[in-house]
Amino acid sequence: MKVFLRVLAGLLFLIAVMAAVNDVTRSLAADRPVMVSTYEHWDKLAPVTLAAARASVEKRTHPLVWSWGLAPLLQLPAWGLFGLLGLVCAWAGRRRREVNIFAN
Numbered sequence: 176m177k178v179f180l181r182v183l184a185g186l187l188f189l190i191a192v193m194a195a196v197n198d199v200t201r202s203l204a205a206d207r208p209v210m211v212s213t214y215e216h217w218d219k220l221a222p223v224t225l226a227a228a229r230a231s232v233e234k235r236t237h238p239l240v241w242s243w244g245l246a247p248l249l250q251l252p253a254w255g256l257f258g259l260l261g262l263v264c265a266w267a268g269r270r271r272r273e274v275n276i277f278a279n
Contacts, residue, residue, distance in 0.1 A: 180268025187261030194253035213256050214249040 194216065201209040217225045232241045248256065 177268045177270070180264045184261045184265035184268060187257050187264060191254045191257035191261060194257060198252065198254060210252040212250045213253045214246070216253050217249070 194211070198210050201211070214225075229241055232245060
């Protein structure tokens with residue numbers, strides 16, 4: 176499980192770097208800071224899955240879970256959200272220090 180979490184953390188960091196490069200490229204082209212949210216990326220890449228995810232969350236839980244819980248998370252910049260998820264997975268999958276306990 177720890178190996179899976181470390182691999183997942185690497186993939187999430189890769190996505191975060193790609194999103195950051197996208198934001199920097201757009202910022203240089205526009206001569207102003209541009210940060211694209213995760214919602215915008217998802218809407219441009221796969222709008223059908225975004226609508227299906229929203230409908231599924233609203234159907235299985237209360238509609239406020241989407242509007243108050245997930246929508247604000249999806250409004251974060253993509254590099255920030257994926258970077259944060261990568262940090263959480265990397266921390267959960269870290270190699271722990273082995274402790275030797277000697278009892279007399």
